[in-house]
Amino acid sequence: MRTAVVALVLVLLLAQAEALYVILVPGEEKCFFTTLPEHTDVQLDFTLAVDTAGRNWNQSQSKINGDVHLSVRDVMDREIYNTQIEGGSGRFVFTTTGAGEYSACVEVAGKRSIIRSRRRLQFTADFNVQKEDETAERIESECLFSVCHVISLLQHL
8 A cells, every 4th residue: 555645635616726836755655635526627737846956946857757656546546547757747637537535646766866866856736627517628638648647636625
């Protein structure tokens, strides 16, 4: 079973965008849990940066590739997304299939330079949650899964 270093619950009003900011340390896994209603679109745009020297954050893609692993699980604890983050930014979109708790876990691990140097990572996420029946133009998650990533999930009241 995963070790959750940080459990974070975010409350969001329908169709309102919010931001999340966390510091990730090599060797840590951070998990975020939220309860979402059925048929809800979740979109996350994120940036990931390396602490190069005393909070001088650098989004250099070459220093981040392959060092960060992400997984998302649905209400039935089925893995719906699992990837290594390639690059300093991305987008992930999915539609919930059932109401209940969803989780996203991110782990900084590996043997690349970022891990050997014990540098920290800064993760910033802008997210949007919207009920499918209230979405003016539904985002098709199938076309985004191959090019996008997620770090965190949201809670919708």
